[in-house]
Amino acid sequence: MAKDMEKLYAERLKRYVTAMRNEKPDRIPIRPFVAEFTAKYAGYTCQEVTHDFEKAFAAARKCAADFDWDAVVANMVYVWTGLTQAIGMKYYAVPGIDVPPNTGFQYLEPPEEKAFMKPDEYDQLTEDPTGYLFNVWLPRVSAEVTATGEPSTYRNNLSFVKGGMAMLSYFNAFGKQNELLRSECGTVSAISGILKAPFDILADKLRGYIGLTIDLFERPDKVLAACEALMPHLTHVALSGADPDKNVPVGLWMHRGCVPFVSREHFDKFYWPTLKPIIEEIWSHGHQVLFYAEGDWNAHLKSFAELPDQSIVYHVDMADIFEAHKAIGHKFCLSGGIPNFLLAYGTEEEVRDHCKKVIDGVARDGGYIMDASAIIQNDAKVENVKAMTEFTREYGVY
């Protein structure tokens, strides 16, 4: 059995990597980014998988074993609330505490006047990003950490010990999870390492989207300098978590740096020039980056086409995947394009029809990976995810 599983793993790895290099494997790889869907399938609540990562791991493995998937993210319910509660992070709504137990965790962006970074703090961030995060940002986002200069507290000291040890134990547990995915399920762990664009970091975690868009007009030089200061750190963190075997890509989570969240000019001046060099640097080390382009980034395909061939895998969410394929399919593997609303509200036949349309349109020459448009949560019907899987297995043979 172990030998069969290793053989299956090797087949799936080869299939997945071949497609990611924009070549034609034996058949279309299936790599769903399943989050709270795994809880639904395995019989857990969102609260259980968000608070207990061992249950989240087990749910992912159960899906990997039961569905015929080539790759899966080891835990797409990645925000382990055990850790975020230890640190006292204020920007989460936690299942079973802030939202009902069967609702997935939520990010809470503060109102503009309560942004975690103030508009006059750009120079501080730019001069010493690490120091700013520890001394200014962390005390603001944490209910436990005291501000620099204030008397330290028991809770403050505990939050660092608990947070640090929790993070280490959580990250170390991924090693075993990946081994079990391989040995028990023959399934590849889909991504390794994490990246976000400097611009998205400013919007998501520091200034907030509204604050940042105002800054683009009121202090653009400061915004650009801050993005540039963040670049080497984000590159370093991405490379530190990248796959040592250089098989699977670093995950890049792309949020609100595209039209219409910002203007094309702002994308061209801020978002892209401070992200493109990071991608090129990561590629120079032999690692692909998965552009998980949430929303619709088709306005910027020409920019993405500037990147070296095969350097990225381009994931399509709400955008027109056929347009994306026309613009960049000759350079990069694509994934996604199966709408989540279809998986949640459609019929199995509608799911199969849509998979056929996408496969016929973008996958004939290889370089395509089957996946939903966005992360699959617990609204997706099991039978529809099965239909997506089984149809692709049958129809997606080269």
Place this chain on the structure above:
Amino acid sequence: MSEKEKQKLKPGVCIPWEQKKKELPQISGDEELIKKVWEDIDALGYLYIWQCLLSF
């Protein structure tokens, strides 16, 4: 840490070894060993805050 020293902080570094060394008495034996362990653990501190920012 002086402003100049802050600007030199590379990725992976919270408190540079050069700064820490000034706080220690005269080092004997294997300085490279002490430096390596300092830097390895310092990198964990760096990882903590940047992973808080990126992953959580």
